[in-house]
Amino acid sequence: MTRVTFITPDGNQVQVEDAVGSLMNVATDNDITGIDADCGGVGSCGTCHVRVRPEWLEKVGKADALEKDLLDLEENATECSRLSCQIELTDEHDGLVVEVAGR
């Protein structure tokens, strides 16, 4: 089982137990504030932007070149930024904490 925590732009913490699939789907299934996911998870829209806590970056992995291009122009983007639709959760991600960038 994989537990993930979203820190939403208003500062709230939302924990999701038994998270499976893409991190974006987990967010939309749980109505996480700030994750609009307009394009449905195919990396078009940039509306599922999260910042992975630095200690998790190695396990989650950095954005590839195309994803980085999408994120480069997002406000509040950092080295830890990812599109949550591009993160497939595994058991390895149990305990993951991400900040939702929002708009």
Added chain:
Amino acid sequence: MSQCPYHDPFKEARREKPVMATEFDGEPVAMLIGLKEVRKAARDHETFSSDAPFRVPIPREEDVRTVRQYPLEVDPPVHTEYRKIVEPFFRRATKPEYIEKMETLVDELVVDAVNRDSIEIVREFAIPLQSRALTFLLNMPESEADIWIQWGTHVFRDESGVSKGHEMEAYTNDLFDKAEANPGDDFFSALTQAEFQGRKLTRDEMQGYANIAFAGGRDTVINTISMVIAYLAEHPEALDALRDNPKLVTSATEELFRYASPVTHLGRMCPVDTDVHGVKVEAGKLISLNWAAANFDETVFDDPETVKLDRRPNPHIAFGNGAHNCLGAPHARLIVRTLLKKLSQHAASISITTAHRKVEKEADYERRNAFHTLDVTIEPRDA
């Protein structure tokens, strides 16, 4: 997957440099055609301003409307406040009851189309679908669509050569009168009650919102629908692929928006003399953000002229980019997703009998964009 019949008219120019010096309305326009350059400029409202009434659309629109369009033709920070007023209406397109209404509508229209011997997609399918779907977005009675259908493909520049712009302004002005007298739950009533910087909106501002609500999502949606249907007709394997894997609908929708790129470009005005990747733009003159060219940028999209229904990531900018990105995008995405789902459910195959392409003939390029007419026959699945 199969080759699309697309010809990207900006390919050669984009290989040379990300900007093309051209002209519209007798004025010079520095047209950005590389994806990264367009995205960057779309987010730089200080250098490239939207505070240019009638000039964000190219060609300019003084001749067809009398009001500045909101929130399209203003810059942040006021843009943010103007946009916030209508954002909740446009986000309703992601709600389950809205999705269900769209399914019912598209199912009805697709079943009707399949049961006819032949159908002209633009007038007999796309315009009714666009207009009736818009009643959901604006929360108006579905019967109101009967009026909107008469406005043709493009409110301002329909093939008939007659602009319906002034007729539409009179119609929406009347709706605001009615909404002020007797407010309901619709878009127009919401605008009459909205607060902006501690005051009510002026009638011109309300008219500016209504203007783009009708004009902005019209030819764009209609053109995308005809492009999607033509694509499915020319690629019968795509219907099979969507049937075999319904999850493909999401990525196919984005890829078909990239392929159709229904808005070729929009303008921005340079408030001061500006060097745009080597092209000098004088203060007060325009640049263009060419979404269609950007969406075929081979430095970003692998094999851009091929439609790959499973393309991901797919960082297209068919809905624009940055603060002004298309408010109607969730609604438009829902229309195409539902259309793909219902066609794959009810149609065995689609064949084109006659097709007349629309061509944008400009000073330095010609771009084929959708269809004037598209006659097809659709083979039902259960026949």
